[in-house]
Amino acid sequence: MASSDPTRRPRPGPWPPAPETTAMPSSWARRTGFKPRFSGETNGSDSSGQINVAVQRPKEAEPKVDLESGRARVPSAANGGPEIEKNPVSADRDQSVKKRRETEGTARSAVAPGTNGQIRSDPPPQPPKPSRGEEVVDVLPQSIDDEGFVARHTHMKYELRDTPGLVPIGLYGFQHYLSMLGSLILIPLVIVPAMGGSHEDTSLVVSTVLFVSGVTTLLHSFFGSRLPLVQGPSFVYLAPALAIINSPQFQGLSGNNFRHIMKELQGAIIVSSAFQAVLGYSGLMSVFLRLINPVVVAPTIAAVGLSFYSYGFPQVGNCIEIGAVQIFLVIIFSLYLRKISVFGHRIFLIYAVPLGLAITWAAAFLLTEVGAYSYNGCDINVPASNIISDACRKHVSRMKHCRVDTSHSLKSSPWFRFPYPLQWGTPVFDWKMAVVMCVVSIIASVDSVGSYHASSLLVASRPPTPGVVSRGIGFEGLSSILAGLWGTGTGSTTLTENVHTLAVAKMGSRRSVELGACILILLSLVGKVGGFIASIPDVMVAALLCFMWAMLAALGLSNLRYSEAGSSRNIIIVGLSLFFSLSIPAYFQQYGAIPNANSSVPSYFQPYIVASHGPIRSKDGGLNYVLNTLLSFHMVIAFLIAVILDNTVPGSRQERGVYVWTEPENARSEPAVAKDYGLPFRVGRVFRWVKWVGL
Numbered sequence: 134m135a136s137s138d139p140t141r142r143p144r145p146g147p148w149p150p151a152p153e154t155t156a157m158p159s160s161w162a163r164r165t166g167f168k169p170r171f172s173g174e175t176n177g178s179d180s181s182g183q184i185n186v187a188v189q190r191p192k193e194a195e196p197k198v199d200l201e202s203g204r205a206r207v208p209s210a211a212n213g214g215p216e217i218e219k220n221p222v223s224a225d226r227d228q229s230v231k232k233r234r235e236t237e238g239t240a241r242s243a244v245a246p247g248t249n250g251q252i253r254s255d256p257p258p259q260p261p262k263p264s265r266g267e268e269v270v271d272v273l274p275q276s277i278d279d280e281g282f283v284a285r286h287t288h289m290k291y292e293l294r295d296t297p298g299l300v301p302i303g304l305y306g307f308q309h310y311l312s313m314l315g316s317l318i319l320i321p322l323v324i325v326p327a328m329g330g331s332h333e334d335t336s337l338v339v340s341t342v343l344f345v346s347g348v349t350t351l352l353h354s355f356f357g358s359r360l361p362l363v364q365g366p367s368f369v370y371l372a373p374a375l376a377i378i379n380s381p382q383f384q385g386l387s388g389n390n391f392r393h394i395m396k397e398l399q400g401a402i403i404v405s406s407a408f409q410a411v412l413g414y415s416g417l418m419s420v421f422l423r424l425i426n427p428v429v430v431a432p433t434i435a436a437v438g439l440s441f442y443s444y445g446f447p448q449v450g451n452c453i454e455i456g457a458v459q460i461f462l463v464i465i466f467s468l469y470l471r472k473i474s475v476f477g478h479r480i481f482l483i484y485a486v487p488l489g490l491a492i493t494w495a496a497a498f499l500l501t502e503v504g505a506y507s508y509n510g511c512d513i514n515v516p517a518s519n520i521i522s523d524a525c526r527k528h529v530s531r532m533k534h535c536r537v538d539t540s541h542s543l544k545s546s547p548w549f550r551f552p553y554p555l556q557w558g559t560p561v562f563d564w565k566m567a568v569v570m571c572v573v574s575i576i577a578s579v580d581s582v583g584s585y586h587a588s589s590l591l592v593a594s595r596p597p598t599p600g601v602v603s604r605g606i607g608f609e610g611l612s613s614i615l616a617g618l619w620g621t622g623t624g625s626t627t628l629t630e631n632v633h634t635l636a637v638a639k640m641g642s643r644r645s646v647e648l649g650a651c652i653l654i655l656l657s658l659v660g661k662v663g664g665f666i667a668s669i670p671d672v673m674v675a676a677l678l679c680f681m682w683a684m685l686a687a688l689g690l691s692n693l694r695y696s697e698a699g700s701s702r703n704i705i706i707v708g709l710s711l712f713f714s715l716s717i718p719a720y721f722q723q724y725g726a727i728p729n730a731n732s733s734v735p736s737y738f739q740p741y742i743v744a745s746h747g748p749i750r751s752k753d754g755g756l757n758y759v760l761n762t763l764l765s766f767h768m769v770i771a772f773l774i775a776v777i778l779d780n781t782v783p784g785s786r787q788e789r790g791v792y793v794w795t796e797p798e799n800a801r802s803e804p805a806v807a808k809d810y811g812l813p814f815r816v817g818r819v820f821r822w823v824k825w826v827g828l
Contacts, residue, residue, distance in 0.1 A: 289591060289592060289640070289641045291305070291641055291645070292592050292593075293360070293809055294643070294808060295641075295642045295644075296642065297642070301645075302642065302644050302645045303645075303648055305640040305642070305645040306644075306645035306646060306647075306648040306649030308484070308638060309634055309646060309649050311487055312483050312484055312486070312487070312638065313631065314490075315486045315630075315678075316363075316365060316366075316368075316628045317342065317346055317628075318339055318342070318343075319674060319677060320342070320366040320368065320370075320371055320622070321342050321366070322335060322339075322667070322671075322674045323371065323678075324375065324378065324623070325338050329391050329394075330391035331391075332542035332545070333546070333667075334391050335542060336542045336545075336546045336664040336666075337552075337663065338620070339663040339666045340552055340658075340660060340662065340663035341556070341619050341620060341621055342365070342366055342621045343653050343657035343662070344552045344658070345612075345615055345619050345625060346363065346364060346365040346366070346625070346653060347651065347652075347657065348654060349364040349365075349612035349615060349625045350362075350364045350365075350646060350647075350650040350653075351650040351651065353605070353609070353612060354643045354646055354650075355813055355814075356608055356812060357604065357605045357612075358605030358608075358810070359601075359643065360585060360589060360643070361588070361592060361631075361635065361640075361642065361645070361646040362584060362585075362627045362628070362631050362646070363631045363650075364609070364612050364625050364627060364628070365625060365628050366621055366623040366624075367580065367623065367625075367628060367629070368438070368441075368681075368682070368685060369437055369573060369576050369577045369626065370577065370626075371441070372441075372573075372768070373401075373570055373573045373766065375738060376569070376741040376744070376762050376765070376766075377394070377401060378394055378398075378738075378741070379738050379741040379742045380566075380742070380744055380745075383397075384734070395557045395620055396557055396558050396560050396561045397566060398566075398622055398623075399557070399560035400561045400566070401562075401566035401567045401569065401570040402570060402613060402614075402617035402624050403562075403617035403618065404562060404567035404570065404571065405567060405570035405571045405573065405574040406574065406610045406611070406613030406616070406617055406624060407614060408571045408574060408610070409574040409575075409577070409606065409607075410608075410611050411607075412574075412607070412610070413609070413610055414603070414604070414610075414826055415825075416823075416825030416826065418578065418599075418606045418607070419603050419825050422603075422792075422794070424776055424780055425579055425776075425792070426696070426779055426789050427583070427692040427693055427694075428696055428706055428775060428790065429772065429775045430580070430582065430583040430689065431691075431693045431707060431775075432706075432707050432710035432771045432772075432774075432775050433580070433771045433772040434768075435685075435689035435690050435771070436689075436711065436715075436768045436770070436771035436772075437576075437682075437685055437768045438684070438686030438689065439682070439686050439714075440714075440766070441682050442682075443737050444737045445675055445678055445682065446679060447736075448674075448675030448737065449676050451530065451531075451534040451671070452531065452672040455497050455672050455673065455676075456672040456673065456675060459489050459673055459676040459677070460676050460680065462493060463676075463677075464680075466481040466488055466489060467481070467482055467485035486677060486680065490669070490673060493673060493676075494537065494669070494670075494673065497536075497537045497670065497673075500535070501535075501536045501537050501538055506531060506532050506536045507532075508525065508528045511525040511532065534671060537668075540668040540670075542664040542667040543661065543664040543665050543667075543668050544664075546665075546667075547661075548659065548660055548661055552619055552657060554615075555620070564755065565755045569759060569762050569763060570624070572769060573624075573766075574613070574624065577609070577626040579772060580626065580629055581605065581606060581609060581626055582602060582606075582792070583629070583692050584628075584629055584632055585597055585602055586695075588631065588632050588635055591632070591636060592635065592641030592642075593806075593810075594803070594805040594809055595795040595800070595805075595806050595809070596792075596794050597794065597810055598795045598796065598797050598810070598828055599794050600797060600825050600827045601826075601827075603826045604820075604826040609625065612625040612626075613625045613626065629688050629689070630681070630684060630688065632688065633688060690707075695790040695792070696790025697787065697788045700784075700788050702782060702784050702788060703788065706774075706775060706779055707775070709778065713770055714767040714768070714771035715767060718740075721743050721747050721764050722739075724743075724746060726743075740765065743761050743765040744761050747762075747764075747765065748761070797824075806828070810828060811828060
């Protein structure tokens with residue numbers, strides 16, 4: 134067997150190896166010359182990252198034809214190398230060798246080295262191209278096969294521009310949103326009670342979130358990045374929302390705290406969203422992209438999921454037999470039963486969260502009906518201050534968290550309600566809260582950049598151009614302005630969990646996401662839907678969040694697969710970012726804090742009132758608020774450390790795993806890329822003069 138070392142490669146013989154510059158990669162990262170040794174990009178049987186050539190392999194009957202361009206696509210080997218014909222006496226072999234040599238000469242003239250030694254490919258100057266395989270090939274590693282990221286985008290049942298029919302699109306679109314149910318509904322179930330809102334208020338906010346998510350997703354698929362990505366209330370905005378809700382200035386409010394705090398949140402979200410829109414449409418995002426790499430995205434997003442550990446299981450412990458069972462069910466469905474298919478669908482993997490919720494909810498309902506949580510002389514509706522019996526005082530917490538009939542939101546919700554802008558009142562603008570949200574909008578943009586890249590590898594012909602990314606971020610800012618006007622309590626951004634859903638459901642058609650968004654809008658108009666969701670017991674919400682936040686942390690770290698995850702440089706950067714993202718905020722949160730100083734704030738929300746006791750105490754109270762609050766956010770610390778270290782510590786582009794974006798010249802020269810990301814209805818003409826937000 135020939136050695137894979139390019140300096141010792143033998144002369145072309147009976148099976149000449151392909152030139153190094155035209156080797157077929159298995160991902161966009163490897164397409165730039167990336168040969169990972171540690172990150173899992175290699176074949177499962179070969180951990181070295183080198184291209185292995187088998188001694189004998191059957192010849193393909195005929196090459197796969199790309200229907201988009203009418204050109205043959207060269208199939209790739211298992212480890213990213215070309216399929217090499219092994220018949221030495223075949224007449225086709227001589228012809229393929231001749232074409233490969235001609236291609237080598239053309240490709241070498243079209244490939245220029247990028248920064249840090251990474252190879253950047255440009256299109257050949259001549260229109261006739263011998264094979265599309267040298268340009269658009271495998272986009273994902275072939276070693277991951279089931280619940281993760283599939284081997285090739287051709288393994289998707291439907292790709293970006295496919296339109297299989299109304300019925301399949303409707304079914305897949307509905308299941309897409311159903312599988313992401315937790316990401317869409319859990320944030321209102323946390324922040325509305327924290328604001329002092331009632332179950333009816335929670336129902337209204339849930340309906341508003343569903344409406345805004347459907348509208349912004351629909352608009353984003355047409356005028357944003359055009360990738361099949363769901364827009365919704367991201368967990369990135371949860372920590373700053375809780376920090377604003379628990380600000381000292383709101384602790385002494387009397388009356389309807391919910392509406393007053395919601396108007397403050399709306400003002401902060403509108404200002405930060407305008408800042409994000411300017412960041413995208415001004416072209417600054419294209420410059421900012423140079424600083425955002427997998428080594429930056431991974432710890433930043435992982436810190437978002439890890440930062441809520443104090444809320445998760447402590448809440449589950451209020452009714453351990455309900456919350457723990459739900460966690461175990463979701464784990465069993467998503468891991469142990471993930472390969473079981475029913476009618477060709479892995480229902481346990483796709484619907485792990487809604488199935489676990491339904492089963493646990495049904496069990497809790499039966500326990501409530503048979504009287505398992507009923508105690509003589511105790512009434513859950515009696516305020517705790519009026520309870521005289523010690524036995525009732527002992528059981529009131531258990532009754533409150535274990536029973537499923539404590540919420541009356543379903544009965545009190547109207548059948549029809551149309552969410553409208555400014556439904557909570559005129560937004561209130563406070564510069565301190567607006568600055569906090571502006572910084573968080575940058576973190577949300579970093580999150581979206583990772584989602585754009587990962588989803589494009591699954592469903593599109595190429596990754597988006599920097600202009601398309603900027604356009605997507607700018608439109609996310611406009612979407613968040615709508616979220617602020619309608620009053621969802623958080624900004625609207627791309628949901629990171631969407632990438633996992635795309636890979637599992639294997640439905641990459643943007644039409645399915647658009648139809649699902651329309652279904653979501655219709656459901657939001659039915660008030661009983663919001664009331665039903667708002668009636669989910671708190672323990673079940675916490676149990677679902679334990680799984681969702683764990684998934685978010687894992688999805689963040691999965692970005693390291695584009696880099697050399699085993700590199701000591703990357704290990705140290707990611708390790709420092711994660712550790713200090715937990716340790717530094719703990720210092721700010723614990724500095725000068727008096728335990729139980731404010732009994733009106735639950736213990737799991739105590740870390741978010743740091744603005745009143747943080748270590749930064751200058752003469753400017755507003756500056757103290759901003760710095761103490763921002764430096765108590767885990768994701769902000771992780772981002773600052775990662776972006777500084779990754780962009781100052783020397784490292785090659787291959788080692789850093791720099792995200793590869795399609796060059797605008799390549800995008801304009803390839804019809805498939807133009808159709809993937811081009812704006813519809815001739816809207817693209819408006820952006821022709823704005824080069825930094827187009828193809």
